[in-house]
């Protein structure tokens with residue numbers, strides 16, 4: 001009922017009067033400070049969300065961002081919540097007040113602030129430790145909320161895509177000790193800014209993931225990205241024109257990111273010449289390089305990972321993957337370049353158990369003993385192959401494990417999938433060899449002429465001969481190819497196109 005001026009005057013006097021006996025201190029965190037957004041206000045909001053402080057309040061404001069699925073609970077005006085950290089209790093109050101308005105000749109707007117109250121004796125603790133805890137907690141939470149991007153390179157530019165990969169360290173099945181070691185390394189890297197700067201090292205880390213196909217190398221990269229909340233730059237070396245483009249790509253990456261070069265042995269010939277592309281991975285890895293206009297060299301790549309230019313951004317991880325670690329140049333493996341070599345291997349019993357838990361939601365099963373005996377007895381199966389079996393029978397654990405056991409018990413030659421790409425030849429290659437065998441020895445003299453396969457091949461060869469003759473007729477070309485087969489050269493049909501491959505590999 002008092003006029004505002006008198007009210008303000010009395011409040012001031014009251015505060016002055018009780019100050020010597022007031023046991024509390026108050027800090028104000030306004031949303032706007034000198035009309036500029038105060039980041040600390042946002043930090044406190046995030047801390048409250050992270051510490052779930054608002055659950056104790058009676059009145060809350062509920063909101064949800066368009067892209068978020070979770071509801072955000074924040075304090076309504078005037079609400080107070082209590083937090084105790086290391087035995088010290090503090091009180092947070094959310095205050096809002098109207099400002100401006102017609103009386104003051106402007107538009108009315110709402111001013112918000114957080115008020116932090118604590119005992120005077122705790123002032124030093126709050127300033128030194130509690131506020132640091134609030135800031136760390138908020139930045140960790142901000143990191144968790146971060147949406148990730150996946151970049152792919154197009155010559156010297158990056159193209160950005162949304163990155164939502166479900167793989168994480170819970171879904172990734174691998175030896176528990178190795179997983180714990182990798183996570184600990186990532187944790188210490190993430191928190192290592194001060195340490196890296198103190199010892200004069202660039203704040204970056206290199207990992208080499210190696211192992212047979214289907215053992216989870218790419219899944220681990222996604223798990224690392226999701227764990228650290230780092231963006232991923234998937235560098236396709238075969239798309240990079242030269243070392244300068246590589247440098248340009250590097251400087252255009254941001255901090256808090258992972259640069260990935262998959263199948264390094266396929267992308268870069270370690271003598272300095274690059275191979276044709278990743279297609280080589282699935283077909284003929286060991287074939288000589290085909291023509292390439294690009295000239296990225298091993299030393300260019302080493303500069304990329306280790307040179308002065310590599311330090312123009314902070315907090316970066318570089319990951320190489322390969323199926324053939326033995327083919328890599330020692331220069332690439334030197335400590336400091338690849339700090340940690342992570343071997344992703346065939347399924348052990350522990351790995352199998354982790355997959356069974358993820359896919360079948362079981363911790364144990366009477367058939368586990370059989371799987372254990374087979375795996376420990378030397379049967380090789382990749383996690384990818386296990387997941388295929390488990391996924392197919394995910395509603396029936398008994399059937400899933402039985403099918404897996406049957407597969408493990410089969411002799412190697414009866415398994416439709418190869419255990420590694422190297423151990424079993426590419427079907428295309430196999431077929432080529434078979435045709436060559438038939439044509440070299442002559443269809444009739446083929447040793448195993450009774451086999452159905454040989455009969456099929458002979459039929460294929462005669463069909464091809466016919467095709468050549470038709471082609472000659474139709475295109476009126478000089479009749480040079482009709483006798484190809486008798487020369488022991490290979491002829492095959494791919495996607496409706498006729499290919500002729502001579503002894504020296506010309507196509």
Ligand SMILES: Nc1ncnc2c1ncn2[C@@H]1O[C@H](COP(=O)(O)OP(=O)(O)OP(=O)(O)O)[C@@H](O)[C@H]1O
Nearest residue numbers: 171172173212213214215216217218219383384387
């Ligand atoms: N260790 C694992 N834990 C869980 N799932 C796995 C694991 N390894 C493979 N998988 C499953 O198999 C699929 C293929 O695995 P991934 O692509 O990670 O293998 P990779 O080692 O990168 O193979 P490549 O050498 O051919 O690139 C994954 O999508 C995943 O479903």
Ligand SMILES: [Mg+2]
Nearest residue numbers: 217218219262
């Ligand atoms: Mg992969």
